[in-house]
Amino acid sequence: MAFEFKEESIIQQETDLFIGVLKWILYAAFIGIMVGVSTTIFLKALGWSTQYTHQYNYYFLLLPLAFFSSSWLIKKLASEAEGHGTDKVIEAVHLRSGKINPMVIPVKLVATVLTIAFGGSAGKEGPCAQIGAGLSSLFADIFKFSDEDRKKFVICGISAGFSSVFGTPIAGAIFGVEVLFVGNLLYGVLLPSFIAGMVSFYVTTLLGITYLYSPLPFVPDLSEMFLLKVIVSGVFFGICSLVLIECMNYFKKLSGKINASEHVKALVGGFSLVVLALIFSPMYLGLGMDTVESTVQGNTVEWYAFLLKMVFTGITLSFGGSGGILTPIFFIGSTAGVFFAEVFGLDIATFAAIGLVSVLSGATKSPIASSIMSIEIFGPHIGPYAAIACIISFIISGPRSVYPSQVFSLKKFI
Amino acid sequence: MAFEFKEESIIQQETDLFIGVLKWILYAAFIGIMVGVSTTIFLKALGWSTQYTHQYNYYFLLLPLAFFSSSWLIKKLASEAEGHGTDKVIEAVHLRSGKINPMVIPVKLVATVLTIAFGGSAGKEGPCAQIGAGLSSLFADIFKFSDEDRKKFVICGISAGFSSVFGTPIAGAIFGVEVLFVGNLLYGVLLPSFIAGMVSFYVTTLLGITYLYSPLPFVPDLSEMFLLKVIVSGVFFGICSLVLIECMNYFKKLSGKINASEHVKALVGGFSLVVLALIFSPMYLGLGMDTVESTVQGNTVEWYAFLLKMVFTGITLSFGGSGGILTPIFFIGSTAGVFFAEVFGLDIATFAAIGLVSVLSGATKSPIASSIMSIEIFGPHIGPYAAIACIISFIISGPRSVYPSQVFSLKKFI
Structure with a gap:
């Protein structure tokens, strides 16, 4: 499309753009600081309490109690804090212009720390996204911003939450933008999302949080048909993503069918995890970042580890636990x-x-953010291959996601 | 959006997706090989002829003749090959379902080699994108594919051309997809574009082409307000992009106003460049990659170098020269x-x-591809900062582009 304009209007246009950029940089920086500080509080609290509980070999025997308290807290004080946080935030953006109950912030923080410290299998990004979004929504309400602006603030908050949890500012910021509308990156919020992401990453780093950064000493060997193997792995990881999504759905439906109060379900969920951990291994409990780091350094695990972790996570998130996915x-x-x-x-x-980023891409429908994350964590050499596996996994896992509130703005993935 | 499906349909769905993936991987790989081979031929021909002409100190005195021959060739054999190639390809995708005259391929190749070897200031990616797109269109015609499929092939061809010219497979592939519709990444062509990009990059690498890869020994210093400086630089690079776009428009209009044949204009253009090169320096002629490499290694240049290069390029592309931008x-x-x-x-x-990727982002409206390119060329540490400068430059340069045929699918950049 050709653009026609007069000389005087260019100055006006540039001034408007400049003021817009400046305004949003300031807002976004403010959100970044807010989210960075609260993410740090959450991550430190999580770190300390996990360190404390892990002094004891059988810390996870208290899981039923932890799930019970977590579900009680949520039920009593902020029912929006239930389940894994990101989907609730996506829903809030799409259905309520990003309006989020501020009570969610402290409740989610405490409930997730309880869940994970005692061994619930859940992630730390959901709460951060929810805390970030909640603070941004509060900020928009206090200063009486319009609905459209509040939505933008909340998207910034999500991106800031992701960036400061992953420690991958570009992928984190794009992830926040990409999960909202599959197939349609919102260019209009790119700037505030990136600024908020960078600033919150700055703040958490200054406050002493460290991140996974594990560049691979990788040199592709053209003679070994490496690209072909990567393509096949993409199909495999796509099927894994599909199984994971279905597994999450299964436990959610199962929990829905059981005719009991949330608190009883929490006790049942906690008890099941205790039994499973005693039968298999406590390595499937909690965040499990030790295992992730060990595998990307080349160490092996039980072949069925990925399947068991799905079961542990499904039980945690549908039976009383709180946390991300x-x-x-x-x-x-x-x-x-x-x-x-x-x-x-x-x-x-x-x-x-490659598996780490590809299952992320397939399960959350975020091929671009996942591809970028592969470069940010594993270095530029593996990036192009990981990107292809991410896109194939995204397609093969079909029009499903671990976030049921995602809006798909594309009809065909291929 | 929640998805409901029956057990039997999942198998059917997965089979369809799998066949779709397989089919497009094969097509895209084929396109990647075709484009990789022809890009190599072009790049080698360009390398040899430049080496040959540069033996002589005053090789550029023949510029008027080179522009004349280039414009004569194009006028006689394939008028679509005129100007910088990428915009023609964008136009073909939007207006003619990607239909491209196959004569463009050899004509563009020869005309661009003539232009650049004798000192025309133009790029090598436009011809590669045009050659890639032309071959893909021919392929679609021979095997009688539908219009929709041809469009997809041509997009793959563009991405393959970019990837094998830049040597940045992810950024190249996304660039091809991003420049077509500003603000709307086409997820449906991501897979074929990536595969075609990777394969053509493979092929050119195997055939001996090498690329700029210059990781910066960069450690951000939080105390120096580095982020703030990057933000200010983003505004500056946005204004540079704007000046560049307007400069290209100016020379295009100027050429349109002059009442003479294309061939006379080519002689005038070539002669002007000879005079300018004699007054200033021959460093503004040709591709200029030496200067690019020298600056990203920390060497300085004349302060007005960026302005002069705009003039050299504007004259080249509007007065008889052929090549990319x-x-x-x-x-x-x-x-x-x-x-x-x-x-x-x-x-x-x-x-x-940061300037390299930010002006690219502003001038071609490709903030995502440019951000990724910053990581692919300069390493992951500078990436997040470069990304912010890229996005700001994208916004500040406003709804204009060096590619007038781009379709803007977003109303507001901020």
Whole structure:
């Protein structure tokens, strides 16, 4: 489309754009600081309490009690804080112009710390996104911004939450924008999302939070048909994503069918996890970042690890636990990568890394953010291959997602 | 949006998706090979002839003759090959379902080699995109694919052309997709574009082409308000992009006003460049990648280099020369970065790198591809900062582009 304009209007246009940029940089920086500080409080609280509980070998025996308290807190004080946070935020953006009950912020924080510290299998990004979005919504309400602006603030808050949890500012910011409308990146919120993401990442780093950064010593070997293997792995990770999504749905439906109060379900959920941890291993409990780090450094795990982690996570999120789903997805993706590498005799570290981002892409429908994350965490050499596996996983897993409130703005994935 | 499906339909759905993925991987790989081979031929021919002409100190004295021959060739054999190639391809996708005259391929190749080898200031990506798109269109015609499929093939061809010219497979593939519809990444062509991009990059690498890869030894210093400086630089690079776009328009209009044949204009254009090169320096002629590489390694240039390069490029592309616009944009962006760094006493290499991707983002309206390119060329540490400068430059330069055929599918950039 050709643009026609007069000389005087260019100055006016530029001034408007400049003021717009300046205004949104300031707002976004403010949101970034708010979210950075609160994410740090959450992450520190999570770190301390996990350290405390893990002094005891059988800390997870208290899981039923932890789930019970978490579900009681949520039921009593802020029912929006239930389940994994990100989907609730997506729903709020689409249906309520981003309006979020501020009570969600402290409740989600405490409920998630309780859940994860005692061994619930959940992630830390959901609460951060929800806390970020909640604070941004509060900020918009206090200063009486319009509905459209509030929506933008909340998207910034989500991006800021993701960036400061992952430690991958570009992928985090794009993730926040990409999960909202699959197939349609919102260019209009790119700037505030990036600024909020960078600033909150700055703040958490200054306050002492550290992140996974594990560049692979990877040199693709053209003679070994590496690209072909990556393509096949993409199909496998797509099927894993599909199984994961269905597994989450299964436990949600199961929980819905059981005719009991939330608190009783929480006790049942906690008790089931205790039994499963005693039978298999406590490694499936909690965030599981140790396992993720170990696999991307090339260490192996039980071949069925990715399947068991799905069960642990499904029970946690549908039976009283509170928390996000991305850290479990990292675990599932990287251990699925180990399985794939072992079956075909490939390099474990490489396919654990590709699995991590590909299952993320398929399960949350975020091929661009996941591709960028692969470069941010694993370095630029693996990036192009990981990107192809991410896109294939995105397509093969079909029009489903772990976030049921996502809006699909594309008809065909291929 | 919640998805409901029956057990049997999942299998059917997955089979369809799998066949779709497989089919498009094969098509895209084929296009990637075709484009990779022809890009290599073009790049080698360009390399050899440039090496040949540059043996002589005053090789550029033949510029009027080179422009004349280039414009004669285009006028006689394929008038679609005129100007910088990418815009013609964008137009073909939007208006003619990607139909491209196959004569464009050889004509564009020869005309661009003539233009650049004798000192015309133009880029190598436009011809590659046009050659890639032309071959893909021919392929679709021979095998009688539908209009929709042809469009997809042509987009793959563009992406493959970019990937194999830049040597940045992810950014190249996304660039091809992003420039077509500003504000709306086409998720449905992501897979074929990536595969075609990767494969053509593979092929050119195997055939001996090498690329700019210049990781910066960059550690952000939080105490120096680095983010703030990056934000200010983004505004500056946005204004540079705007000046560049207007400069291209100016020379295009000027050429339109002159009442003479294309061939006379070519002689005038070539002669003007000879005079300018003798007055200033021959460094503004040709691709100028030496200057780009030197600046991102921290070397300085004349402060007005970015402005002069705009003039050289404007004359080349509107007065008989053939070629792309991106390599000049790299030159303009990186030397504008040197200017900015010198004025504010900052690190030259860092701001040359940020300038390179930010002016690219503003001038071609590709904030995502440019951000990714910053990581692919300069490493993950500079990435987040470069991304912010890219987005600001994208906004500040307003709803204009060096590609007038781009379709803007967003109303507001902020």
